[in-house]
Amino acid sequence: AQTVTQSQPEMSVQEAETVTLSCTYDTSESDYYLFWYKQPPSRQMILVIRQEAYKQQNATENRFSVNFQKAAKSFSLKISDSQLGDAAMYFCAYRRGNFNKFYFGSGTKLNVKP
Amino acid sequence: EPEVTQTPSHQVTQMGQEVILRCVPISNHLYFYWYRQILGQKVEFLVSFYNNEISEKSEIFDDQFSVERPDGSNFTLKIRSTKLEDSAMYFCASSGLLAEAYEQYFGPGTRLTVT
Numbered sequence: 001a002q003t004v005t006q007s008q009p010e011m012s013v014q015e016a017e018t019v020t021l022s023c024t025y026d027t028s029e030s031d032y033y034l035f036w037y038k039q040p041p042s043r044q045m046i047l048v049i050r051q052e053a054y055k056q057q058n059a060t061e062n063r064f065s066v067n068f069q070k071a072a073k074s075f076s077l078k079i080s081d082s083q084l085g086d087a088a089m090y091f092c093a094y095r096r097g098n099f100n101k102f103y104f105g106s107g108t109k110l111n112v113k114p
Numbered sequence: 115e116p117e118v119t120q121t122p123s124h125q126v127t128q129m130g131q132e133v134i135l136r137c138v139p140i141s142n143h144l145y146f147y148w149y150r151q152i153l154g155q156k157v158e159f160l161v162s163f164y165n166n167e168i169s170e171k172s173e174i175f176d177d178q179f180s181v182e183r184p185d186g187s188n189f190t191l192k193i194r195s196t197k198l199e200d201s202a203m204y205f206c207a208s209s210g211l212l213a214e215a216y217e218q219y220f221g222p223g224t225r226l227t228v229t
Contacts, residue, residue: 004156033216044118045205045220052216091157100145100209101170102218104157 002027004094006105013082014113020067021077021108023092031097034068034075039089039107048090051075079110087112116140118221120206126227127196135191135224137206146189147207147218148181150174157205163189196228 003026013019025034032053037045051059051068059066063083067076079086092105119138127133139146148160161171163181180192189208193200203225207218 035217037220042222044222047217047219050216099170100147100162100218101159101172102147102149102157103159104149106156 002029002094002096002103004092004103004105006090006092006108008108009106010109010111012111012113013079015082015084017082018078018080019082019110021079021090021092021110023075023077023105025073025075025092025094025103027073027094027096029096033095034066035093035095035102036064036066036075036077037091037093038086039091040085041088045091049077082112084112084114086110116219118206118208118219120204120221120224122224123222124225124227126229129198129228130195133193133196133226135193135204135206135226137189137191137221138187139189139206139208140219141187143208143210143219145169145209145218146181146183147209148191149205149207149220150202151205151223152199152202160191193226196226198228201226201228 005024034051036048038048039045049061049064063080065078089107091107094103121136146163149157151157159172161175162169178194182190203223205223206221209218
């Protein structure tokens with residue numbers, strides 16, 4: 001069974017500093033996709049970044065990057081130069097190959113201090 | 115940028131009543147989904163819908179639940195006889211063609227409170 005674990009329920013970071021959110025997953029599949037979604041308060045989840053399992057290179061989107069360790073089944077999100085607008089709930093998600101169902105972690109609430 | 119919308123934002127209902135949660139997916143998307151999040155728990159998959167039929171459903175999605183695309187724009191989730199444990203945030207999502215469906219676009223959610 002696929003499971004996604006986020007072990008940090010809440011984290012804080014100072015504005016302009018860097019923070020890393022952790023995610024581990026369990027799967028026996030070789031074809032899958034991993035995602036980080038951001039959910040600001042009272043807003044919908046929006047995609048931050050995605051990683052295809054077959055790609056060795058870590059995905060990067062501006063200030064957001066991932067550290068994808070396939071053997072360790074780890075998928076952490078690094079936010080550089082944190083901004084106040086980064087404060088949100090962050091969800092790690094897994095999707096198997098050609099299937100549509102997403103498995104979510106329990107989320108990490110990120111606070112950004114001015 | 116197109117968004118998934120959901121109505122109502124908050125629904126309060128009595129146990130045993132029927133509720134319909136409504137969603138308007140992004141217009142050119144072909145796959146539609148419902149997820150739910152009970153307070154303090156993970157977001158859980160309920161059902162996916164493609165080509166006017168259910169393509170996958172979870173064990174949560176029992177006979178009390180149904181989905182429908184009544185017209186070209188709406189996608190609904192019906193709970194026939196609500197229970198206290200149905201209280202949760204319900205998220206609708208949509209995505210494009212499977213080969214490109216890397217991501218799902220989520221709505222803001224409907225908070226369902228069953229009393």
